[in-house]
Amino acid sequence: MSESNLEELGGSDTALMIVRPPDYCVEGPSLPLEHRGPLSCLGWSALVGLLNAALLLLHVVLVGVVFGVVxxxxxxxxxxxxxxxxRVLHSSAPYCRRLLDDGSSSALIILGFVILSPLLVVAMVIYCGLARRLRLFLLFQPCARARYRGGTWSGFQVPCCCWGGGSSVKAWV
Structure with a gap:
């Protein structure tokens, strides 16, 4: 390319090598979405961030409840x-003096750690089943949604009570 063409296009030949990603498209092949203004983009980014933080808090509470119960x-x-x-705490509680000596206390400690592994697996299966059934992972929104106007927000089209039944979402667990 001649230098006059380079000056018209952006100043250097490296500017031609930078590929701009296509505009964010929400659903299938449609027209590119309209960009938001800087303040609007900042506001929507904060809203999307708060929504994702609330969903993360919901996941943490759900994990805590499920693992705590199991x-x-x-x-x-x-x-x-x-x-x-x-040799550890040696409580003066009546059940410790009457029922549990050092051998039975050691057996309880060993039993507790032995049943820990299967119960961890059960807790994880219950949590993953609940998260999949409630479709909690589909509610997280990408921050790129805040940059464009229009389109639908995935996960919010159907009320919560209708989320069961026929789903086209397939996942390997």
């Missing part, structure tokens, strides 16, 4: 094992 037997067994062992 792992409660392990927590209780290990707690009583450590509480009644003479």
């Amino acid at each position: 792992l409660l037997p392990t927590i209780v067994v290990v707690y009583f094992g450590f509480q009644c062992h003479s």
Whole structure:
């Protein structure tokens, strides 16, 4: 290319090598969406970020509840094992003096850690099943949605009570 053509197109030959990604398209092959203004883009970015943060908080609460309920037997067994062992806490509670000696306390500790692994798997399966059933992972929105006007927001077309049943979403778990 001649230098006069380079000056018209942007100044250098490296500018021609930079490929701009296509405009963000929400659903299939449609016309490019209209860009938002800078303040509007900032506001929508904050809204999308807050929505994603709220969904992340919902995931954390759901994980905490599911794992807390499923792992409660392990927590209780290990707690009583450590509480009644003479070399660890050696509680003066009546059940420790009457029922549990050092051998049975050690057995409780070992039993608690042995049943921990299967219960972790069960808790993860329950959490993944709930998240998939409620379609929680589909509600996260990409921040690129805040840059363009128009289009639909995935995950919000159908009310929550209608989310069961026939779904075209397939996933390997």
